[in-house]
Amino acid sequence: MSRYPFEYDPSRPFIEQAGEWIGDVFYDVLPEAGFEIRDEQIYMAYQLERAFADKAPIFAEAGVGTGKTLVYLLYSFCYARYTRKPAVIACADESLIEQLVKPEGDIAKLARHLGLEIDARLAKSPDQYLCLKKLDQAQNIQDDSLPLAELYGTIPDFVHAHAALQEFHPYGDRRDYPDMTDEQWSRVNWDSFQDCFACDMRHRCGQTLSRDHYRKAADLIICSHDYYMEHVWTYEGRKREGQLPLLPEHCAVVFDEGHLLEGAAMKALGYRMKHTVFEELISRLLQNEIRETLAVLVDEAIMQSERMFAAIRRQSRKVPGSDRMSIELNPALLREVHQLRSVISAIEEELVFEGELYTIDSYQLRIVEEHLEMMGIALRLFEESGALICWAAEEKDGLTLSVMPRNVKQVLEERVFSQRMPVIFSSATMSVGKSFAFMADSLGIKDYLSFSVDSPYDYETRMKAYLPEPLQGDFEGKIKLALRLIRHTEGRALVLLRTQEELRRFKAAAAALPELAEYRLLFEGDREISHLISDFQNDEHSILAAVRLWEGLDIPGPSLSNVIIWSLPYPPNDPVFAAKRSEAADPFEEVDLPYMLLRLKQGIGRLIRSSSDEGIVMVMADPEQRPVHDFIGSVLPKGVELNKLEENTVL
């Protein structure tokens, strides 16, 4: 295939010509291949042409069924060819990135119908890969609950055979182990406490090899918001250390489900600390011929870290429905934090002398210095706690302290939006009262383009929405209602739950119900997520229960004919939302309600994914959450009424 899918005339602007070709694709080529002509899609194509021509951010709000993905894929592809740099497509969640490249996905469709060869590669987060070090640890403690033989069987020969001229390739992808549960996977995958820089396996590790692979993508790199934000945040540091940035230079970025970007940015800009990791790292210094003063400081730092984490544990409080514990700051805790910070800065000064004496291997020295610098920043943030959100979480090997900034817009403004690059925010729901100001402000975007187009689907006749009457907050009552609807649609149901705790309870109750025995029940966490989704799609009468699939799940056809909203998706009462609430004049109106409505709208949006889809949605709410009728009605698609579901209602 030649470089461009159309005859390029260098005397005319490239984007204008790309726009003409994309217009032909939507008016002629795709309709000839059996696709509907959609006015909304053509309108969107003209709008995106402006963003690419002006290299500007654009909020592209387009309802379900407008075919927005095809539009941004075509522009991204053409622009990548023109600039000879890939475009990045960032999806909301790691579980969604496979959907774009699946055989029936949009990239394959374009390639097939337009005769394009699209080089699209996945940049998965490192936690989607096996960590050889953790695998060895699991084997050493003879963890029989893991399929160790199967895991070792998937490791290529080149990992341990040091022969010349070997070809390396990525391996150890979460997708390759569909039957492992998420809990099992968490014991062998990469996690943020692995020190890959210092790892002797790093040149043969599937996780690092995957980076070499996707970096060479010619057209598209697909990743999650989290990964893109991690790239932004680590860009300077990696360059300083002589490492490549996580993502290569790229020509444009599309944030699919763009309304979720702020959360990803906050997460990526945060720090995590753990005593065991700090101790392991700092103890490495003792293996060198270091001076007595430094050795004493290292011992002091280890003891102080222990004291600080003990103080954090004392001040941590469980938050119902969340794994994050809130930390009540008090003078005693802040004193411990300050003390550790002082010891760390004393060690940093000593390391400058050691560096001049060449007593420590320079590579190891740099790693320790980088970690200490990171801890120093995190502890300073912690002390100046007005600017950050912090929480503790109990993990198998000890307590983890996480800190994240409250405000991310300055970093985003400097590192993303000032780049003179097309940045596309795509979502069905981004504006508040048709204005994008709220989103633009939270992300630090000053100048932007925007547009909104409604869904072309006939929701009025295709969707029925129900609210139980009386409202049902009791678990047994909810199960009964769900069962009634599941029977009505003969399975084919997606049950959306608010928390992992709800999912666990639902799973236990459903397993004990003989009435559900005839259906195949699928639960998030039991298998690798893309296999789970594909099982649900292909096994028409199955039922899928999930916490993470309120957004992005795209299952057209009868397999998804029934969406059961188990409870209203209010945000958790965790430290992140507590911080947001503390800044709001009316926390319910400004934080909880908009979050809940946006998520509810997204959840309801899973039902109708093609013009021939039809089905029902039931929203369950606790009686004390009244008045809910108007709220729920406000997020239903145009023309859909909220019906009462009473004992004698005929479905």
Ligand code: SF4
């Ligand atoms: S490079 Fe990182 S992920 Fe790979 S084996 Fe080493 S520590 Fe684990």
